[in-house]
Every structure is written in C-alpha cells, then in structure tokens.
Amino acid sequence: MRRGSLVEGIKRVIVREEYCMGCRLCEIHCITQHSKSKNILKLFKGEEPKPLSGIYFEERGPTSFALQCRHCDDAPCLEACIGGAMYRDPITKRVLHNREKCVGCWMCIMVCPYGVIKADHSEKKVASKCDLCIEAGFPACVENCPNEAVILIDQYGRRVLKEG
Amino acid sequence: MESKYAIIGNSVAAVGAIEAIREIDKEGLITVVSDENVYNYSRPLISYYLGGKVEERNMYFRDKGFYERNNVKLILGKKAQRLDVNKHVVYLADETIIRFEKLLICTGGKPIVPNIEGLSEVREGVFSFTKFSDAKSMLSYIKLNGIKSAVVLGGGLIGLKAAEGLLARGLRVTIVELADRILPNTLDKEASEMLERALVGLGCSVLKGDTIIGVSTTDGVLKEVYLKSGRVIPSSLLVIAIGVRPNLDLIRGTSIGYDRGIIVDDQMQTNIAGIYAAGDVAQAKDFLTSMNSVLALWPVAFRQGKVAGFNMAGKETKYEGLFPMNSVEIAGIPTISFGLSNPQDGENYEVLVKKDGRVPLYRKIVLKDGRIVGGIFLGKIERTGIFVGLLKAGMDVSSFKEELLQDDFGFVVLPESYRKHMIVGEVIET
Ligand SMILES: Cc1cc2nc3c(=O)[nH]c(=O)nc-3n(C[C@H](O)[C@H](O)[C@H](O)COP(=O)(O)OP(=O)(O)OC[C@H]3O[C@@H](n4cnc5c(N)ncnc54)[C@H](O)[C@@H]3O)c2cc1C
Ligand code: SF4
Ligand code: SF4
Secondary structure: OOOOOOOOEEEEEEEEOOOOOOOOHHHHHHHHHOOOOOHHHHOOOOOOOOOOOOOEEEEEOOOOEEEEOOOOOOOHHHHOOOOEEEEEEOOOOOOOOOOOOOOOOOOOHHHHOOOOOOEEOOOEEEEOOOOOOOOOOHHHHHHHHHOOOOEEEEEEEEEEOOOO | EEEEEEEEOHHHHHHHHHHHHHOOOOOEEEEEEEEOOOOOHHHHHHHHHHOOOHHHHHOOOOOOOOHHHOEEEEEEOOOOEEEOOOOOOOEEEOOOOOOOEEEEOOEEEEEOOOOOEEEHHHHEEEEEEHHHHHHHHHHHHHHHHHOOOOEEEEEOHHHHHHHHHHHHOOOEEEEEEOOOOOOOOOOOHHHHHHHHEEEEEEOOEEEEOOOOEEEEEEEEEEEEEEOOOEEEEEOOOEEEOOOOEEEEOOOOOOOOOOOOOEOOOOOEOOOOEEEEEEEEEEEEEOOOOOOEEEOOOOOHHHHHHHHHHHHHOOOOOOOOOOOOEEEEOOOOEEEEEEOOOOOOOOOOOOEEEEEEOOOEEEEEEEEEEEEEEEEEEOOOOOOHHHHHHHHHHHEOOOOHHOOOOOOOOOOOOOOOOHHHHHHHHOOOOO
C-alpha cells in the first residue's frame, strides 16, 4: 500500500463527514496543542488564556464536520495579504502566518473561499488559522479523532499516517 | 545592458511577476526599476505607519533576501524615462539603457490633484498620501510643528485611511467629501452611515456634499482651507486623497494602446507583443461585467502581475478577471465589500439584508438570477470569503438563499456535492 510522505509536498487535513460523530475533540486538541503549556487540564480549568482553534466546526442536524485551512496550491490569501504575514513555507509548502507582521486588515478573510481564517482579538488584532501543528509535526486533530473522520492527505490524495 | 525581463515599478504587481517568472525560468535575468528609493514596502501599510501601528521594519512584504534569492537586478531611485517599443529598449533618467525581451509595465497610479485656488503657493502643509515618503514627511511635519488638526479631502478608501492614521496620532480631523456619504463607491448608504457615526464618535468631523475650492498661506505654510459651502477651516495640514489614476507617463507617445489604463488581453499583454502591463496601471478584464476596467486593488495587482509573469516566462496562463473587493477597518469597525455591493438599477437584483444599528452589524447580499454578485459585511466579517468564493464559482444559491445571512451559515448548508468537492476534494485511498 503506497502511503503519502509526511515530509514532502502540500498536505491537507480533510474530514469524512460520514465518520464524524460531532464530538469536537479535534477542537479541544487543537486548542491544547497551540497553548503555552500544552496541558489540557490546566487549559480547561482556566489557568491560562485559551488560543483560538484552527477549526471551524460546522453542524446541522445529523451532519457535522471540522473544517480547517486547506493549504491551497493556489492560495488567494497569499496574494491578498498586505502585511506580508501569510507565507508559504518553502520546504513543507504549508501556508503559514506570521503574527508579528499581521496588521489585522482581514484581506485574507475576504478572499479565503473556505472561510477558515479567524479574527483573533486576544492581544493585538491578528488573523489566526490552522498551521498543521507545525511545532508537533503531526496535526493534533488527526491524531486525536476517535473515529478517523479527520485524516491527513498529501497532494495526490493519499492518506498520510503519523510515523512511528 | 541586456536583461531578458525588465519590470518597471517595484510594488506588488512586480513581486507577483518575479515569483511567477522564477517558478518557470530560474535563470533569465530580471531587472526591476523603481523611481522610489526604497525596497518593496506595502503601500496599504502607510496609514498604519502614519498611525504608529506598524514599525518601519514591518513595512516590507518580502524579506531582505528576496531579490538576491530570485536573481533580480534591482535599480532603485531611477525613473524609466522613455520606451522604444520597436527596439525593445527602456531608457532610464540617467540614460542607462536596458534592452529586454519581455517587459512588464507596473507603474501603478498617481494621485489626482484637483484644481484648488492658491494650491501652487503652498510650500508646506499639503500632502498626497500614496507613498511611504508621504507618510514619513507628513509625520515629521506634524512633529516638528506640533500640528493638532488636519483636513482630509476625500472620503474614499485612501482618505479614510489617512484620517485613521491622523486620529491615532491624536489630531482633530475633518473629512471633506463631495458625495453625500463616505466610501460612496464601495458601500451603500446604510453601511456608510454606520461608519460615519463611528468616526464622529471618535471626534472626527465629516462634511459631506462639500469640497475645497481654495487655500491660503502665511510664508508659504498652509493657514486656511476654504470650502465650497463658504465654510473656512483654519488648518496647517491638508491631505489630498481624492483618488489615483493610472500612471501612463512612460507609455504616452508610444504605440501601446490605452484608455483609462493600459489595455491588456487575458494574458496581461498589451497590443505590442512582448510588452505586458499589470496592477493599478492596467485596464483588464472585469469578472462581473466582462468589460475592461481599472481596479486599483492590492490582490488584483498581485494576481495580474503573477499572470503576466507566467506568460512572460512562457507558461500560457489566463487571467480570469476579478472584481472590486476591499476590507477596511474604520473606527474599529471591520467592513468588507465585494462585487456589485450597491446596484443602482435595483429592480434587476434581489437584495438580502440583516442589520443592527446598535452593535453595529450589517450584512447584505446582492443576487442576480439566483447568483451572488456582491455584498457588504460590516461588524462581523469572519467567513465572508465563502460568499466571495460562491460569486466566483457562479453557484446558484436560490435553493438555500434564506440561509445565507444566518449566523451559522457555512458549508453545512451548501448542497452536498459542492460541499464535498470543496472540502474533501479527490481522495484516492483512505
Ligand atoms: C494609502 C493607501 C491604502 C491602500 N489600501 C488598500 C487596501 O486596503 N486594500 C487594497 O486592496 N488596496 C489598497 N490600496 C491600493 C494598493 O496599494 C494598490 O492597488 C497597489 O499598490 C498597486 O500595486 P502596483 O504594483 O500596481 O503599483 P504601485 O503600488 O502603485 O507601485 C508602482 C510603482 O512604480 C513606480 N513607478 C511609476 N512610474 C515609474 C517609472 N517611470 N520609472 C520607475 N518607477 C516608476 C512608482 O513610483 C511606484 O513605486 C491602497 C493604496 C493606498 C495609497
Ligand atoms: S487560509 Fe484559506 S485561502 Fe489560505 S491556504 Fe488556507 S484555505 Fe487556502
Ligand atoms: S489580516 Fe494579517 S494575515 Fe490577513 S491579510 Fe491582513 S496582514 Fe495578512
């Protein structure tokens, strides 16, 4: 069975809505992964400010799914960003966001056809979106989805698994 | 000198072109010429700089190594003076000669200067607001002279952004706008009024249906501004921001075709083979009208530059056309407008509106034949891109149109086939 590589080329997280049970664990693990302590208990006991999750969780009747940045091949957010804050990582090809350069102009929100960029007002106004867990190396939402509804695929549509 | 590619202007269209060319052609020399003596700063950020919200080091939208990494020869502080389209040669102001195979003209726009009596006598105190140097000299003028108030002529995008910057510096600001409301070209009356109330709440005066007819000076320094209505405003700072028009200086007198801007085909090529134009100087296909128009907008300039770059490097690429779209935050209220946000011939359109003047919140979607052609989102702007995407996709939304303005609108509401196509795409093996 050929599997996608974790290292090269664009990856995206997709959701198979038929498998999604609506538990929203993906959001909780996303928030935890992007927090300072990365400690789920501290975070949800309110011991530190919660970051925004990189996920828009959509739900209507029996249908639910998690939606996050697609790391588009031809990403309109990169073209619209007046701050030079959105950039493509030259190696992993992820679309990443530099908070320091961001001016909160919301041009990216205007052009992202997936509507997956949030406006973060916690400190200065900045855009906020999924970074595919750049620090951890593997997306927390994928790793923690109990029903494998959220999966990672490469640019050829092949599933990518966590190594080891 | 010889350069395979020559690019005149060093702003966002140029950067889009450089990146595209280098995707295809790693070697061919690119020479970029700019009469501004600065590295590629972001023009829309000059109001943030003026307001003290962005430091100089963050004004640049590509890192310092960009030109070197992309093997670009950068000539700054020199104007391209003359163009010989037959010989494929550009002459710079200092008589440097550049022979090119492919040329991109992205000379942007020039501020429009109205007829105002006494303006030519002013040595200090009147500024336009389109360049980094404008923001810098305005700021030092304010600091040096302890300026406490300012008049801004023009309540469009650039005028309001200048006003924002000045308000952030603690100045009292009066905006003078000829139309009956601010942002008349992009918003409707309702949205304009919400923003105006917020501006007035910050202590800004907004004078509508009025304009400046004269100015007076003492020793060459601006002293008073005279309005058409008869009003006189004492002020030592006037910002003229009534818009920009394509900068055609370089191509006037050549055989390159222009109307308002340089006319280009859907590969961003002018009527002369090998010569391209992009950005604020170009008049290109408009997605909504299928006519050619000048859209002086950042994302448009980037996309056009990129398409031009691909075609210059030999990868045939089509420009699909864009439409007006902008995102601004005025007095703390984020506002996005796109497409035909305020159609005049109302009966041909269906308009959906949701509003709350107290918050304020305003959401409007304009439909034609069941398809989204424009909209305004004020107050809450997250996920607006989905609507812009539906416009581009030409999707018929009539079967779920009452959902469009619901708070939980999202892909879950869209037909399953479109949703899956968008959010899952092709998965070979799971
Ligand atoms: C204050 C302000 C705020 C803005 N805010 C927004 C916003 O929020 N959103 C948005 O979408 N757009 C905004 N814009 C518009 C946006 O900045 C422009 O659409 C964009 O910069 C156009 O890029 P361009 O590459 O076409 O050319 P420009 O940015 O206009 O640059 C052209 C360059 O070419 C140089 N040049 C001209 N002629 C010659 C010559 N003969 N020789 C050498 N060099 C030459 C010029 O000096 C200039 O440096 C704003 C503009 C201003 C002024
Ligand atoms: S933010 Fe939106 S436009 Fe940008 S890469 Fe992600 S999905 Fe694509
Ligand atoms: S909000 Fe930030 S990331 Fe988005 S376009 Fe503006 S500067 Fe770029």
